[in-house]
Amino acid sequence: MSNKNEQVDPRIKRTLLLIRDAWIGLMEEKGFEHVTVRDITERAGINRATFYLHYKDKYDLLDKVVDDMMDEFSAAFRLPSGFEASDFIKDTDTPPDSFIRQFEHIAEHVYFYKVMLGPRGLPGFLKRMESIIQDSLTHRSIIAQPNDREVMMPRDLIVRYSTSAHLGIIMYWLENDMPYTPKYMATQLVRLHGLGSTRLFNTEA
Structure with a gap:
């Protein structure tokens, strides 16, 4: 709760x-x-x-439970106050606490997320998660580089791509019964965000 x-x-x-x-x-x-x-x-x-x-009724229950859970999901992902560009972790093997917290939150409420994102869940629930992730990643991108002219491609395209990858990793984790720890998943997510999928394939062999 x-x-x-x-x-x-x-x-x-x-x-x-x-x-x-x-x-x-x-x-x-x-x-x-x-x-x-x-x-x-x-x-x-x-x-x-x-x-x-x-x-009041089952609809009020739905609204309050979902709102509470989304508040927790958002809070887990939130950056600390006063966070600056210099605070971003450059080491792709060291995930930020906020990434770990987000996976820990989902693990704590795994049954809820599995049901809500499953075939009998609510159609709009995934969109709410996506919106929270997108808003957070947009905020982080602005901290990292506030000047749009210094960004190599439109910011909204970068954020949209990153949001899809972020949400996709969460979905994979849930669909496979969380085979890895929250820290491991957060680390892989940082690698995807920092390196991109192509660079993660070793083509030298």
């Missing part, structure tokens, strides 16, 4: 987690449109009155 719930009574936090987990499980089984509040409360082991203490 998001930081907004950090000061909430532990019993309420547990109830919210039960509701969220029940909803995600039902989403995977039959899709959002077929899930009812009764389904959720029965799966969570709570009564309907308890559900309505926290959410």
